[in-house]
Amino acid sequence: MALAKPDATDISNKQKIALAIGIIGLFILTLALFNTNFPNKGLFLTLALGLITLGTIIYSRDAYLTKLEGIKNDGVWFKSVSSRGIWGWIVGVILTTFYIVLYFYPKYLGLGTNGAENTGLISLFDPLSNLLSGRPASQWFVYGTLYTVAILAFGYKFILKYRHNRYQQLRTGSVMFFQLGFAFLIPEFMYVMNNDLPYYDLKSMWPLNYYIFDEWSVKGFLSNGNIGLALIVFGILSIFVISPILTYKYGKRWYCSWVCGCGGLAETAGDAFRQLSSKKMSAWKLERWLIHTVLVFSVVMTTAMIYTYLGYSKNDFWLTRGLFIALVIGFLSIVFAGVMFFKRQELGKDAKYGAIGFFIVIAVLLIMHFTGTTNHVFYIKGSTLRAAYGLYIGSIFSGVIGTGFYPILGNRSWCRFGCPMASILGFQQRLFSKFRITTNGGQCISCGNCSNSCEMGIDVRHYAQKGENIVRSSCVGCGICSAVCPRGVLKLENDSMEGRINPTEILLGNDVDLMDLVNKK
Amino acid sequence: MEHIVIIGNGISGVTAARHIRKLSDKKITVVSAETDYFFSRTALMYVYMGHMKFEHTQPYENWFWKKNRIELKKGYVKQVETESKTLHFAAGDTLKYDKLIIATGSKPNKFGWPGQDLEGVMGMYHKQDLESLEKYAPNNSICKRAVIVGGGLIGIELAEMLNSRNIPVTFLVREDSFWNGVLPEGESAMINRHIKNHHIDLRLGMNLKEIKADENGKVKSIIIQETGEEIDCDVVGLTAGVSPNIDFIKDSNIETGRGVKVNRYLETNSPDVYAIGDCAEQHEGINGRRPIEAVWYTGRMMGETLAQTICGNRIQYNPGHWFNSAKFLDIEYQTYGWVFSKPRENERHFHWKHEDDTKCITVCYDKNTNAFLGINTFGIRMRHETFDRWLTEKRDVDYVMNHLPEANFDPEFYSYFEAEILSVYNKQLQIV
Ligand SMILES: Cc1cc2nc3c(=O)[nH]c(=O)nc-3n(C[C@H](O)[C@H](O)[C@H](O)COP(=O)(O)OP(=O)(O)OC[C@H]3O[C@@H](n4cnc5c(N)ncnc54)[C@H](O)[C@@H]3O)c2cc1C
Ligand code: SF4
Ligand code: SF4
Numbered sequence: 001m002a003l004a005k006p007d008a009t010d011i012s013n014k015q016k017i018a019l020a021i022g023i024i025g026l027f028i029l030t031l032a033l034f035n036t037n038f039p040n041k042g043l044f045l046t047l048a049l050g051l052i053t054l055g056t057i058i059y060s061r062d063a064y065l066t067k068l069e070g071i072k073n074d075g076v077w078f079k080s081v082s083s084r085g086i087w088g089w090i091v092g093v094i095l096t097t098f099y100i101v102l103y104f105y106p107k108y109l110g111l112g113t114n115g116a117e118n119t120g121l122i123s124l125f126d127p128l129s130n131l132l133s134g135r136p137a138s139q140w141f142v143y144g145t146l147y148t149v150a151i152l153a154f155g156y157k158f159i160l161k162y163r164h165n166r167y168q169q170l171r172t173g174s175v176m177f178f179q180l181g182f183a184f185l186i187p188e189f190m191y192v193m194n195n196d197l198p199y200y201d202l203k204s205m206w207p208l209n210y211y212i213f214d215e216w217s218v219k220g221f222l223s224n225g226n227i228g229l230a231l232i233v234f235g236i237l238s239i240f241v242i243s244p245i246l247t248y249k250y251g252k253r254w255y256c257s258w259v260c261g262c263g264g265l266a267e268t269a270g271d272a273f274r275q276l277s278s279k280k281m282s283a284w285k286l287e288r289w290l291i292h293t294v295l296v297f298s299v300v301m302t303t304a305m306i307y308t309y310l311g312y313s314k315n316d317f318w319l320t321r322g323l324f325i326a327l328v329i330g331f332l333s334i335v336f337a338g339v340m341f342f343k344r345q346e347l348g349k350d351a352k353y354g355a356i357g358f359f360i361v362i363a364v365l366l367i368m369h370f371t372g373t374t375n376h377v378f379y380i381k382g383s384t385l386r387a388a389y390g391l392y393i394g395s396i397f398s399g400v401i402g403t404g405f406y407p408i409l410g411n412r413s414w415c416r417f418g419c420p421m422a423s424i425l426g427f428q429q430r431l432f433s434k435f436r437i438t439t440n441g442g443q444c445i446s447c448g449n450c451s452n453s454c455e456m457g458i459d460v461r462h463y464a465q466k467g468e469n470i471v472r473s474s475c476v477g478c479g480i481c482s483a484v485c486p487r488g489v490l491k492l493e494n495d496s497m498e499g500r501i502n503p504t505e506i507l508l509g510n511d512v513d514l515m516d517l518v519n520k521k
Numbered sequence: 522m523e524h525i526v527i528i529g530n531g532i533s534g535v536t537a538a539r540h541i542r543k544l545s546d547k548k549i550t551v552v553s554a555e556t557d558y559f560f561s562r563t564a565l566m567y568v569y570m571g572h573m574k575f576e577h578t579q580p581y582e583n584w585f586w587k588k589n590r591i592e593l594k595k596g597y598v599k600q601v602e603t604e605s606k607t608l609h610f611a612a613g614d615t616l617k618y619d620k621l622i623i624a625t626g627s628k629p630n631k632f633g634w635p636g637q638d639l640e641g642v643m644g645m646y647h648k649q650d651l652e653s654l655e656k657y658a659p660n661n662s663i664c665k666r667a668v669i670v671g672g673g674l675i676g677i678e679l680a681e682m683l684n685s686r687n688i689p690v691t692f693l694v695r696e697d698s699f700w701n702g703v704l705p706e707g708e709s710a711m712i713n714r715h716i717k718n719h720h721i722d723l724r725l726g727m728n729l730k731e732i733k734a735d736e737n738g739k740v741k742s743i744i745i746q747e748t749g750e751e752i753d754c755d756v757v758g759l760t761a762g763v764s765p766n767i768d769f770i771k772d773s774n775i776e777t778g779r780g781v782k783v784n785r786y787l788e789t790n791s792p793d794v795y796a797i798g799d800c801a802e803q804h805e806g807i808n809g810r811r812p813i814e815a816v817w818y819t820g821r822m823m824g825e826t827l828a829q830t831i832c833g834n835r836i837q838y839n840p841g842h843w844f845n846s847a848k849f850l851d852i853e854y855q856t857y858g859w860v861f862s863k864p865r866e867n868e869r870h871f872h873w874k875h876e877d878d879t880k881c882i883t884v885c886y887d888k889n890t891n892a893f894l895g896i897n898t899f900g901i902r903m904r905h906e907t908f909d910r911w912l913t914e915k916r917d918v919d920y921v922m923n924h925l926p927e928a929n930f931d932p933e934f935y936s937y938f939e940a941e942i943l944s945v946y947n948k949q950l951q952i953v
Contacts, residue, residue, distance in 0.1 A: 010660075010687070068718060070851030074685040075571035164851075166934035275573075281582060440930055441905025443846050443855070445817045446532070446580045447564035452573045461580055482932055484572075486848040488855055488902035491930050505543075508905055510822045511839040512913070514829065 014062040022055025032124040033109065042127035049145070053153045060157035069164035071484050073453070081407060082272045088407035096404030103395040106139035132188040144184055147265060151179045154268035161271075167479050167492070171257055175264030178203055183261045197224055200231055203259050205238045207298040208421035210394060214386065215309040244428060250494055251435025252425035253477020260421075262414060265403065266455065267478060270411025274480065277410030277457035284457065287416055287474065291423045292357060294393055298420040300364055301389045303328050307368065308382030325369045329362055343431050346501065393418065412455040416474055426473030434494040435477065436501075437470035439463060441508035444489045450481035464489050467507040471500055524548045525831060526608065526618035528598050532817055533798025534624030535559045536824025537831075542589050544832035549590070550616065552608070554597035556648055558583060562626075563817055565651050566678045570685040575648075601773045603791045620831060623770070623781050623789075623796040624824075627763035627815055630671075634759075636732030641740035642757045645679045654682070657756045661688045664755040668692075668743050670729045671761030672699050674847050679758045680721050681850050691722040691752055693729055693745065695761075705862050705883045707872045708899060712849050714878060719850050732757055763815055765800040778802050780813050785837040787827045795831075797823035807840060809859060816845055842912045843895070844905055852879055857908035858895025860885040868894065871918070871949060873942045875900070882942065886918035893921045901938060902930035922946045 011019075028048035031038075038044040064072060080087035101108050110120025118126055122137050125145060129137035155176040162168035182203045190197055198220040206212050212235050221228035246254045256263045277283075303325070310321045336358045344351055368377045377385065402414025415422050429435060437460070444467070450460035456474045460481045463470045470490070482490040505518045525541055527534040530553035538549050551559075564578040586593055597611040601621065608616045629644025631637045641657045643650050658664035667683050669676050672694030683690045696702060699716065701709040716723045728746040735741040742753045765780035776782040776790040780802030787795050798820035803812045819840065826838045846855040860883055864870050869888040874881035880900030886893050893916050896908065907928040911921055925939040 068851055071572075073570070073572040077574050078571040165932060166936075167932045170934055438930075440902070441909065442818055442821075442844065443905055445563040445846075446561040447567065448561060448573060448577045448580065449564070449567060452577045465580060479932060486853065487846045488853050488930060491902070492933060506825050507821070508909060509818055509841050509844055510825055511836070512841055514826065514836060514839070515841075518829075 012062055012066075015059050018055045018057075018059035018062065020055075021058065022052050025049065025051030025053075025055060029121060029124070033121040035110070035120045037119075038124065041124050045124050045128060048124070049149050053149060056153040056157055060160045064157075064160040064163065072161050073484065076272070076275060082275070084276065084408060092405055092407040095406065096400055099395075099400040099404045102139055102143055103399060109139050109142065111139050112136070132185070133191045135191075147261070148179050148184045150269040151261075151264045152176055154271065155264075158268050158271055162483065165479075165483050168483060171253075171479070172268065174258045175260070175267060178259050179261050179264050194224060194227065196220060197228060197231070200235075201261070202231075202234070204261065205235060205243065205421065207239075207295070207302065207424070208260070208262075208419065209235075210298060210302065210389065210420075213302055213306055215305070218306075218309075239424075243425065244432075247425050247428045248433050251433050251475070251477050251492075252422065252429045252473075253435065253475075253492070255425060256415065256422060256476035257478045262398065262402070262419070263412075263476060266406075266411040266415060270403075270406050270455075273406045273411040274455035275410070275452050276408065277412060277416065277455055279451050279454070279457050279459045281459075284459075287457070290417045291419070291426075294397070294418050295420040295423040296357065296361055297389060297393065299332075299361065300368075301385055303365060304368060304377045304382055305386050308377060321369070325365055329365055332358065332361060339431060346431065393420075410455055410457070412476070415476065416456050422474070422476070426475075429475070430471060430473035432497075434497060434500075436493065436495070437475065437482065438491045438493055438495075439467055439469055440487075440489045440491070442467055442510070443487050445487055447486060449484045449486060450490060453480045453484050455480070460490070467502075467504045469500060469502050522546070522548045523619045524550065524617065525620050525622065526616060527551045527622040527624055528608070529553060529622075529624035529626055529798065529800075530556070530559045530593070531562065531624060531626045531798060531820065532559075533626075533820035533824045534622065536821045537622055537624065537797060537828050538591050538824075539589070540825055540828030541831055542591060544828060547832075548592070550592040550594055550618075551586075552594045552596060552598060552616070554595065554611075557593065557595055558586070560648070562646070565645070565648070566682045569651060569654060569682045597769075599769055601770050601775065601794075603774050603794060606793070618793075620793045621795070622827065622831075623767070623775075623794065623800060624798045624820075625766045625769075625800045626820075627799040628766040629675075629759055630762045630764055631759060632761065634670075634729055634731060636734060636740065637759065639732055639734050639740045639757075640738055641755055642732060642759065644759050645675050645682075646763060654756070654758075658683060658686070658688055660686055664688050666691065666752070666754040667756040667758060668729075668752055668754045669758040669760055670743075671759065672696060673760060673762060674700075675763075676758070676760035677716070677849055679760055680716070681719075683756075683758075684719055684721060684850075688756075689722070691724060691754070692716065693724050693727045695726070695728055697726040699723070699725070701862055703862055705860065705870055705872065705897070707874060708881055708883060708897060709862075711874060711878060711881055711899065712852065715850055715852055763799070765802065765813065767800050785839070786830055786835060787823055787838050788830075795827055797827050807838070810840070810843065818844070842909050844909070849899075852900050853902065854897070854899050855903055855905075856895065856897045857903070857905065858885070858893070858912050860895040860897045871922075871946055873938075873945050875938060875941075880938065884918060884921065891917040891919065893918045896921075903928045904930045 025048045028044055077083045081091060082088065107113065110118050110122040112118040118136050122139060122142050125137035125142045128145065129135060129141045155172050158172050159169050183201045187199050187201055190200065198217045211217055218232065221232040243255065257267060307321055307324060310319060310324055347354060397418040398414045402418065405413060444464040446461055446465045448461050450464060454460050455478060456476055458472050458475060460470055477492055479492050482492055506515045525547050527538055530551045534551055538551050541547060541549055558579050559581060560578040561580060564573065567573045568575050568578060598608050599611045600609040602609065606618050608618065627646065629646050636642065643653045658667060666689045668691045669679050670693050672692065676692065680690050680692050698709040699712045713723060726747065730744040730746040732740055733742045733744065740754065740757050742751050743757060744751050767777055767781055770781065771777060774791050775794055780800050781789055781796035783789055783796050783801045783803060787797055787801065789796055799815040801823065806812045822840050823838055826836060829836050842858055844857050848854065864885065867887050867889055868885055871884040872881065882901065883897045885895045893911060922943055925942060926937065929937065929939065
């Protein structure tokens, strides 16, 4: 339908002023980027970040507090920026460019190399970095600061937007806390306490934190006595013990929408773009191939990394290459056998793909073991493999595409298509978790608000209109589908595993005998 | 192969088609004059409000129909010939059927108001109505004010739609309180206040007298019957209820009343012709229901049921406990069982309202037997399954009030009001 778009620039004067304030803040950063040498960097940095935050705060207050509590989605598909209009593309291009420069050409941001002083944008952040950890800023410090400011300012906006919804407020408060504390401040303080320790964001676990088992990282930890050892043990525990327990009890949402930084940015700064994720069946198919491929890649890559450095240095360590490979294969086999034994039925057709995937991984690991030399696995240098992973997955996928393409692909395209962590948690959520989204009997009117606002591209309506609970590996439990449903059909909850998946043919409300007859066959 | 033709691609027709496909290999054709593909009528408002695009209202992707061998035909049926089992289309072509399902839904009521067919006057039912609203009320400089006539569920949705684009709305409601033919007094009064809090000019107890045109035949103002007041406006929304959309069969052999008359098997008087959804009229209402039930769920249930009959398992349409839901601007409403606006002879109501004036419940029970009969809930989500079970188990009202927390369906971390409700309930018992 040729919808004549209503006046989308229809914002109040106060909102215009707020926008202007924010833009001045951004402008200061832009000036710095183009090498304006500010006299008092501390002042101008404070001004820039302060104005951006202030602008966001004023804007949000005017947008939400002047209206009654409720769902505030009016016009999201009319506004250019949130509907892949011209502004959407402009923002997308700017973000993407920023990521490319950040990852590959930090010198244009002003990074001083070989001991030279920082210039440009990065130098503007020197005072803050010096204050926190006594060293000059790096491109990562700049990025981390902006990232944190974005989560805090837009988190505030999000909390106002959902001020009638405690679930939304609490989880947003939580990601704001974890970003500010765990990702931003604590690593800086850890550096102050012990500057040999590798950067470690405690909440970021393997495989999201793919570099934790890198040689330099492990060496860094191990050469730092008990604290280092404790950290690496914590790293291993968090992926093998803590995370499975929490995921069993609460679903993967405990991580993806309460703790994770990528999720945090997506839920706050990315909120305006959540409706852009594709709900097509074809997108779902692509998702399943892509995310599992990345998972396989990351398992193989990590194994190969550890494998290579276990090889040289005569190895006075009990963990030998052979033992290591055996452990990995053993672990994967136990998981695989367990799943096949307990959950064969639930998997249906997917069991076949799972099995194929499993045997490929095992085969690859064996090939690696029997063909690998000290430096080479699969006839390429181990470090090349790691570098490729870091480049294609760690940088291009998660940053450039994942965040840069917010206004085009939606705010969770990395979480959905690429994140190996999400894929592990999702696998568990699908099979061994108490979490589900319960559908309220026959109340669904198929309106599609839920699917529309699902950032993970889940066609929630597809289940709800059949009276089925939603048990999907990709669901990050953001709870927005439940919030926007005008008929109160969806509830995120943790309950017993039994009856969690409830396929129905005929919905509640119809003839009792008919429902029994048809649903029980 | 038997050819099943379904007129109407709304929820009832499409549900019937899907279930017939699940149960059989028959040839299925779905006919509609409105759109190429099934969409959710209940979501039309969200398109105008910019929450969704029209394509998002379509519950199935476009490939779904071919994959499931459900043929779609766009065209307006102007005549049904039951002897030769032929449909005649407005475009002149014809289609033969072996079995015919009439699922043509409703159309907005028009009560013969002067000026009701002027430009800028519209109902809010079909996709075409949405397009016309987009044309006459794209923003508040082209549409300086809109008047809505008729205070039902569609009327309030239309008010919310216009409000989302900052178009001032005058809302004429015939009754002296919003939807009080259905809602008990306390609830209806709460919604009145909620409407006004949204700066909608709610006029209770007012009827439309006439709609006046400007020199181009476009609406210019309306006159209120009771006061004679003239209100300038650019759009008039007629939302005074709907009635079955069956004019095209009035001169066939198929028996009609207000709707297409059907028996409990959803069969019409004419062999191999069935009717479901909004357009079907039962000879007598089932278990206290109305003969015509124009809601989404009943259309779906009739579709589910009729598919069985058509595929050889002839069964009656026998809906379970009544339920429904709606949303009044920001306040969600759900109902389970029967709660009438005024308690009937043997009934009593218990009403609780939260002090913030956006949440309340009304519980209806039998004052002699104490049997729980139904609940209306506003601003608190409740579990369909739990109430359905309690109604089947014929629980008494004390049991329900004491177990209310089990039925709570609000998102996690929401405040609970059940304890407060229970204490008010207990106090009230002492007074009675
Ligand atoms: C704005 C709005 C909001 C609503 N909200 C709710 C709600 O929240 N909850 C609820 O329970 N109900 C709601 N309803 C009611 C609900 O949408 C209807 O009960 C339901 O859509 C009826 O479905 P149906 O399949 O019987 O008919 P329809 O959906 O009306 O489909 C009939 C189709 O047949 C076509 N047709 C008619 N005659 C012919 C012909 N001669 N030739 C070819 N095609 C023809 C029509 O164009 C139409 O496409 C709402 C209705 C509206 C308009
Ligand atoms: S299904 Fe619902 S809770 Fe899960 S990711 Fe989608 S919108 Fe969020
Ligand atoms: S938002 Fe609610 S009513 Fe609408 S399709 Fe989703 S579950 Fe159904």
